[in-house]
Amino acid sequence: MMHVAEMPWLWAGLAFYAVATVLAFRGAWQLSPAYVHNPVQLLKTERLVLAAIVLGVVLLAIALGVRWERLGHGPFVNLFELLTSQLFSLGLIYALVYWRRPVIRPSAVVVLPLIWVLGTWVLMLEPKDSVFPPTYSNNWLWAHVGFGKVFLSFCLIAAGLAGLILLRSIPRFRGLFTSLSDAVLDQLAWRFMLLALIFDSLMLIAGAVWAQDAWGRYWSWDALETSSFMTWLSIGAGIHARLTYKIPVKVGAVVILLIFGLAFMTYFGTPYYSEAAHKGVV
Amino acid sequence: MITVLSRLASIRLTLVGMVALAIGAGLSYDNPAETSVWVLAAPLALLSLNLFAAILTNPRINRRPGLFVFHVGLLLICVFAAIGRLTLFEGRVEMSQGAVFDVQSVADVKQGPWHNGRLDEVVFVQGPWTVSYQPGLKRGPTRSHVSVPDGRGGWREKVVGDDKPLIIDGYRFYTTFNKGFAVIVSWIPIDGEAMTGTIHMPSYPLFDYKQDNRWTTPGGNELKLWLRVETGLNRDKAWVLDGSKATGVLVVNSGNERVELGEGESMELPGGRLRFEQLSTWMGYKIFYDPTLRWLFISAIVAVFGLAYHYWRKMAQQPWVPGDHRGEKESRS
Ligand code: HEM
Numbered sequence: 069m070m071h072v073a074e075m076p077w078l079w080a081g082l083a084f085y086a087v088a089t090v091l092a093f094r095g096a097w098q099l100s101p102a103y104v105h106n107p108v109q110l111l112k113t114e115r116l117v118l119a120a121i122v123l124g125v126v127l128l129a130i131a132l133g134v135r136w137e138r139l140g141h142g143p144f145v146n147l148f149e150l151l152t153s154q155l156f157s158l159g160l161i162y163a164l165v166y167w168r169r170p171v172i173r174p175s176a177v178v179v180l181p182l183i184w185v186l187g188t189w190v191l192m193l194e195p196k197d198s199v200f201p202p203t204y205s206n207n208w209l210w211a212h213v214g215f216g217k218v219f220l221s222f223c224l225i226a227a228g229l230a231g232l233i234l235l236r237s238i239p240r241f242r243g244l245f246t247s248l249s250d251a252v253l254d255q256l257a258w259r260f261m262l263l264a265l266i267f268d269s270l271m272l273i274a275g276a277v278w279a280q281d282a283w284g285r286y287w288s289w290d291a292l293e294t295s296s297f298m299t300w301l302s303i304g305a306g307i308h309a310r311l312t313y314k315i316p317v318k319v320g321a322v323v324i325l326l327i328f329g330l331a332f333m334t335y336f337g338t339p340y341y342s343e344a345a346h347k348g349v350v
Numbered sequence: 351m352i353t354v355l356s357r358l359a360s361i362r363l364t365l366v367g368m369v370a371l372a373i374g375a376g377l378s379y380d381n382p383a384e385t386s387v388w389v390l391a392a393p394l395a396l397l398s399l400n401l402f403a404a405i406l407t408n409p410r411i412n413r414r415p416g417l418f419v420f421h422v423g424l425l426l427i428c429v430f431a432a433i434g435r436l437t438l439f440e441g442r443v444e445m446s447q448g449a450v451f452d453v454q455s456v457a458d459v460k461q462g463p464w465h466n467g468r469l470d471e472v473v474f475v476q477g478p479w480t481v482s483y484q485p486g487l488k489r490g491p492t493r494s495h496v497s498v499p500d501g502r503g504g505w506r507e508k509v510v511g512d513d514k515p516l517i518i519d520g521y522r523f524y525t526t527f528n529k530g531f532a533v534i535v536s537w538i539p540i541d542g543e544a545m546t547g548t549i550h551m552p553s554y555p556l557f558d559y560k561q562d563n564r565w566t567t568p569g570g571n572e573l574k575l576w577l578r579v580e581t582g583l584n585r586d587k588a589w590v591l592d593g594s595k596a597t598g599v600l601v602v603n604s605g606n607e608r609v610e611l612g613e614g615e616s617m618e619l620p621g622g623r624l625r626f627e628q629l630s631t632w633m634g635y636k637i638f639y640d641p642t643l644r645w646l647f648i649s650a651i652v653a654v655f656g657l658a659y660h661y662w663r664k665m666a667q668q669p670w671v672p673g674d675h676r677g678e679k680e681s682r683s
Pocket residue numbers: 262265300301303304305307308311359360361364397398400401404405408410411417421424664683
């Protein structure tokens with residue numbers, strides 16, 4: 069592993085995410101029927117979860133800042149940078165929603181381990197220096213990346229809520245994690261999917277404008293474009309399927325997790341599969 | 351008529367269309383050039399018809415302003431994208447420094463059947479350019495100077511680049527990695543009028559080891575031309591490729607004879623004299639024309655606003671309160 073200045077900050081940030089994950093499970097246990105339910109205790113745990121995520125976010129921001137300073141450009145180019153920056157933004161947006169919408173808090177037992185998938189992955193990568201392509205000096209990059217971050221975060225929250233529905237369908241965990249009914253969880257999850265669709269659409273629009281500037285075409289079905297279109301379409305199809313056929317809540321939850329999987333593949337699988345994420349990059 | 355329309359508006363058909371479109375997109379994945387356009391065009395046409403019918407007949411869309419605007423926006427995107435394909439123009443052109451754009455030299459043309467733009471009326475003059483490189487020969491920004499008519503009989507200079515196209519009459523000219531050196535040579539025949547022309551060498555620095563070309567003199571001699579160019583190229587350091595700072599020697603092979611010409615020098619050949627006037631440059635542009643770009647953008651933005659409004663209305667009706675049981679009854683609306 070290369071020793072570069074940002075690594076200790078990255079490790080520290082991930083350590084706090086790990087603390088948050090452990091605390092989130094403690095919160096889930098405090099909700100369980102086996103435990104004498106004590107709302108004050110639970111609230112305390114939830115505050116600690118929030119504090120740990122926020123600390124993690126701050127440390128990751130420092131890691132990104134140190135690297136930015138060192139290389140002279142933002143974390144937009146290689147997989148190490150994409151993962152680190154997503155770890156930061158997923159944590160940040162999740163912390164905001166966690167804070168403002170207590171109703172989604174039980175989702176932390178699914179969301180934080182999912183964030184940790186990225187955390188484990190980034191630890192296995194070399195923090196190689198990257199070179200900023202000429203086409204990236206474009207303001208639409210900010211809009212594209214920014215909307216994309218919000219999109220993936222909302223998708224993650226939907227996946228977290230869907231994960232709860234499925235976890236609770238295991239007899240051992242029935243009634244665990246939250247007092248909300250499956251139907252309310254389902255409704256909440258699809259709300260987040262609708263929000264995700266809005267930001268996904270904005271991401272695609274900003275990306276198309278940028279592509280027109282950068283490569284002289286707004287859309288050409290390259291690997292990443294196709295994959296992100298499939299993700300967008302699958303959200304639309306999921307929402308429509310749910311409206312057209314009254315699909316059971318659990319099937320809906322599986323659909324949400326599949327959509328999240330597709331979004332995940334688009335972000336982290338496609339750049340992995342072809343060095344130049346977008347063909348025109350070089 | 352009404353029943354046909356309402357059948358066409360079926361939201362089950364929407365799902366069929368979406369699945370077909372996903373399959374089409376999957377087939378286009380990463381090899382769009384070899385895949386038939388119909389794998390995308392047919393599902394999109396089906397979805398557009400379906401959507402059009404639903405917008406007209408289904409009150410669940412047309413009575414809810416946000417959803418209505420969103421779906422109309424989607425339909426417009428399909429319509430504009432189709433018009434865009436039909437009116438499209440794409441091509442490439444190599445512009446010698448000092449030359450005026452000439453429609454005859456446009457190559458690799460791809461154009462839609464409805465294209466009726468006026469590329470032949472486009473006027474601009476290519477000036478000098480620079481390209482910055484980072485260590486490892488990673489290409490950075492290109493700055494290409496061009497002059498365009500200012501409409502008052504004079505010229506206005508513009509600097510364009512890879513992501514800042516020159517836009518004239520809707521035609522967008524993007525600089526590309528394909529650019530290089532050119533030699534300006536004169537042929538001075540023993541009798542008759544002298545003529546001057548430009549010969550382009552292969553792309554630089556991509557083919558820095560192979561800066562050669564062939565030219566047959568009006569006297570019938572086939573010449574092998576090789577340009578030994580000095581640009582300060584350095585793979586390990588940041589570097590700027592600047593044609594105005596480069597120097598070159600033109601090595602001319604004619605039969606067994608080999609002559610090195612500096613700028614302004616000449617050599618005798620059967621039937622006349624060849625003079626290497628000057629080292630020059632050329633820039634390769636990609637040309638793109640699609641009159642629907644602005645309308646596509648506006649439709650997409652309007653569609654997203656519609657969807658956001660719909661979401662907001664929905665939220666106002668059913669805020670997310672824990673255990674909000676109103677939501678359970680109505681959750682699928
Ligand atoms: C192409 C043909 C399409 C038709 C005929 C169609 C039709 C409809 C109809 C009738 C509704 C209202 C359903 C109800 O409330 O019961 C609706 C809602 C909706 N549609 Fe479409 N639609 C089409 C395409 C799309 C696409 C491509 C997307 C996005 C990718 C999309 C996203 C939505 C959304 C987000 C809603 C609102 C869902 C909600 O409020 O929860 N639609 N559509």
